[in-house]
Amino acid sequence: MLSAGFHQVPKGHVTTVVTHLEMHAPQTRPTPEIEGVSFKKHDTVAPSDYRKLFRRIGENYLWFSRLHLSDEELLEIFGNPDYDLYTLQRAGEDLGLLELDFRETGACELAFFGLDDALIGTGAGRYLMTQAITLAFQRAITRFHVHTCTLDSPQALAFYMRSGFKPYKQEIEIAEDPRLSGDLPMTAAPQIPVFP
Structure with missing residues (x-):
């Protein structure tokens, strides 16, 4: 548990406040x-096509989690019923x-949700x-959950709350900067400073 006050972030990392909603x-x-x-609906997708869309939507917000996965790992996720x-x-x-993601019994996670700039507005x-909401509750679930963070679109948290999600927890996440690892170009998310 972090104490109140300022905490130095290691060089080469980014920090975000993560809000969990349900x-x-x-x-x-x-x-x-x-x-x-x-x-x-896609029953499967070529990993290269998926990464292209993932970057297209998330590069300006430093989406990187899926960029670490191999083709086989991605296909295993997308092949899961x-x-x-x-x-x-x-x-x-x-x-x-x-x-x-319905892999947790009785729940659904809104794992990824995003739009290209061409569709915003x-x-x-x-x-x-x-x-998303209609499809999630067509299955036998009692909980639909999502998390967003301060690296996402500034509109994301308010949008989820307007959509009916209620915040229930916040966390601080520290991760290696994906621009320094080469997962994303150095030009990604220029609004977020790089500390090499």
Whole structure:
């Protein structure tokens, strides 16, 4: 447990405040479909295509966790019958990502949720969240949970709360800076300083 006050972060690392949220019953709002955008379930995906979308959506927020996984590890996750992968597509191009993890009995984790900048402000986020909540509670779950952090979009936490998730815990995470490890380019997330 950290004591109150300032704590020095090791050089070469980034620090974020992680907020955990949950809902116990579906809470959806009427959401119109987005013209020209389709919602697609993927039974499998080529790891290279997945990494491209993952970086496209998350690079500006230093998403890196999936970049450490091998092709085999990614395919094992996506091949699990209790793990669902969806995208939002426009003109056949993946621009939104939704991953639902049902591997914990009675629960679903909103593992990844994000949009390419081209869809921000179009209503696509609300549409994708409605799909997520509906799909999660179609299974026998009593808890739908997600976490977000201060490295994510500044809009993320408020968006999850507006969607019906309630915060229940916060943590501090310290991780190696993925720009220094080469997982992401040094130009990623310029709003977050690098301390080599």
